[in-house]
Amino acid sequence: GENVEQHPSTLSVQEGDSAVIKCTYSDSASNYFPWYKQELGKRPQLIIDIRSNVGEKKDQRIAVTLNKTAKHFSLHITETQPEDSAVYFCAASKGSGGGADGLTFGKGTHLIIQP
Amino acid sequence: NAGVTQTPKFRVLKTGQSMTLLCAQDMNHEYMYWYRQDPGMGLRLIHYSVGEGTTAKGEVPDGYNVSRLKKQNFLLGLESAAPSQTSVYFCASSLVRQGEQYFGPGTRLTVT
Numbered sequence: 407g408e409n410v411e412q413h414p415s416t417l418s419v420q421e422g423d424s425a426v427i428k429c430t431y432s433d434s435a436s437n438y439f440p441w442y443k444q445e446l447g448k449r450p451q452l453i454i455d456i457r458s459n460v461g462e463k464k465d466q467r468i469a470v471t472l473n474k475t476a477k478h479f480s481l482h483i484t485e486t487q488p489e490d491s492a493v494y495f496c497a498a499s500k501g502s503g504g505g506a507d508g509l510t511f512g513k514g515t516h517l518i519i520q521p
Numbered sequence: 522n523a524g525v526t527q528t529p530k531f532r533v534l535k536t537g538q539s540m541t542l543l544c545a546q547d548m549n550h551e552y553m554y555w556y557r558q559d560p561g562m563g564l565r566l567i568h569y570s571v572g573e574g575t576t577a578k579g580e581v582p583d584g585y586n587v588s589r590l591k592k593q594n595f596l597l598g599l600e601s602a603a604p605s606q607t608s609v610y611f612c613a614s615s616l617v618r619q620g621e622q623y624f625g626p627g628t629r630l631t632v633t
Binding site for chain 2: 407412415437438440448449450451452455457495499501507508509510511512513514
């Protein structure tokens, strides 16, 4: 089955700096890559996603890039703010075959924004 | 709209006891999922459903059963709870395949 590796497990950055979280996946059939944010004690919420027919997607301070050849994708947060502090999860899924309708998640990155 | 709700919020079970977790959504979503979240492990898919009356196994299905008798409800059952099933359980739903998944607030289960 699919395996998603996520790095780093913890990332501390100064407020206003940029943060980058990287993920790799193993199944070349995966074609959908969402990112979820989970604040302490809360439920995960989608912040951005990308599909395999696109190399980059941006939404205000958040961007995601995808390299299908290398099977990796990254989350970029610019001008970080205190409210960006949370755990971020990358995920992957494929649209057909066994288990096609669920997400395989990375283990998460705890992003800490230092004031 | 309540979105996705889960019942109960917390539960403590003794080894060998059984229980059912209820997930309900009022968004008319076709797809529903059960995940478990353990420290340092991310979220792992237990079972999912692509529509009323259907269920399928995910990544970690052993020890769990599910049913989707009504479109809006997805039940997760533990027939004989084990300490390894201590976890936070999240239900999620989506309108379409590979669409945004909306998560419930979670159920914290402790098995002693």
